[in-house]
Amino acid sequence: MDMQTNLLDRLFDAGLLIDTGVDGLYGRSGAFEDVIARFEALIARHAPEATAEVIRFPPGMNRAHFEGSGYMKSFPQLAGTVHSFCGCELDHVNLLQCMAEGDDWTGKQEATDVVLTPAACYPLYPTIAKRGPLPEGGGLFDLQSYCFRHEPSKDPARMQLFRMREFVRIGTPDDVMAFRSDWMERGSTLVSAVGLDVELDTANDPFFGRAGKMLGNNQREQKLKFELLIPVTSATTKTACLSFNYHQDHFGQTWGLKTVNGETAHTACVGFGLERIALALFARHGLDTADWPEPVRKALWG
């Protein structure tokens, strides 16, 4: 049995994750949730982002904004659009008959205006652009939401629905690069404080298809993406638990984000994969939080 399945089965047996019958779609126990809540409180204590504007978007976003973001160009395979039944009573009778016969009933569902949020920051950019030019000093935002990625897997660190905590900086290239390099240091400190081994490396997003390979190589060469890798299911193949992304002026151009001087804004973000961090903690320190090393317990529970 490979290590991924092994950890997943151990989490199921301990009741920390709850099998729903779909790979990558799990219930969480109170103990699992408590670890995430405590780690988020730890993030808050390490963040100088007390001045950040807190926004919490729901797990779905405006489809028009999603379409405008270019996500379907890069990651069509991961997105989840939300569809509903929009028929009359006769259509409903036919639908129920179709379901009763075990046929595929989903083909007649129609797309709604909602798409599942692919990353916590996607709904932010069009929202901020609508406010007009940024104030002096740019913007700093604190986000968290459930995100969806259609990649069913037995790897517990690759869930279809998971939470991402993000800080996003919008401003001049210098501002956003300084923000990102600060967070690369702070992120390592924070994760070390809970007894996890960290390794920072350049990375690339999983762009779709052969053309996507080039985009990925380009991203890596330009050092646009760094990841903090932590052992979760394997000591050798580590898992990206934090990522530090410099988008250059991609979102600025896409949404018309302007600095106070009227220049196209640059953006950067740091993202915490909250379930992945919790999994790394359980994998490293054991499945019962009462048995975790004292310094780790102190860092999380005070």
Add this chain to the structure above:
Amino acid sequence: MDMQTNLLDRLFDAGLLIDTGVDGLYGRSGAFEDVIARFEALIARHAPEATAEVIRFPPGMNRAHFEGSGYMKSFPQLAGTVHSFCGCELDHVNLLQCMAEGDDWTGKQEATDVVLTPAACYPLYPTIAKRGPLPEGGGLFDLQSYCFRHEPSKDPARMQLFRMREFVRIGTPDDVMAFRSDWMERGSTLVSAVGLDVELDTANDPFFGRAGKMLGNNQREQKLKFELLIPVTSATTKTACLSFNYHQDHFGQTWGLKTVNGETAHTACVGFGLERIALALFARHGLDTADWPEPVRKALWG
């Protein structure tokens, strides 16, 4: 301008809710989220449910479980199925061309195994049934999740994505009826403690179509559903902020839930519409929480 739009606009202007361009799909400010967090803490202090098993499901559930629940019979218009692109690179080229031309690109999305959770307790019943017969005394569960209902509206109390906190009791008819009547009292006490006027009334779910009218009447006559009504957008047309539901053996039969004696279990739940409660508080006490009456502030912030 009607009162619903009026409250929504005031919430937008105050930055408590953030317009995303889709009716019923809003960002929340830190202040809005804090009210929800504090109210959830208040629920915990009023609940004798310290022994409840805490489970947090993500905002999506197993499609097979959703299909088995019978939801599409009763509320087909409200459900949201999640669809993804499953094509090859050539399909992707065609998809992008379709999007570039402004045509409908969503028709080729294929249904995944995930459906958005319509009520926090829907993923629970098949999960508990899988464990086998309930222990002596039955089961008691503490749930919270984002739920989706496809009903775009300018009424801020009718969001497409909103959070529901639920306690669910599974056991004998006597057990679950006692649980429900306890909560009808406790819910009123709890809501009165934050300075809101409450009114308890029988209610029915929005069953689809003409046949659904009969189901609704039946539900009302049998007093299977009660709601705690609180003024939000209107003093006369109040909004259901808590609901108290007795499902009889519907979920027990559907999923094969058994008591320790091998009888089909009955179920009941109390559900808190967390956004609705926050909206009721803002509508009643004003948009700045610092100005709320001292007893209300004390109940929430201690």
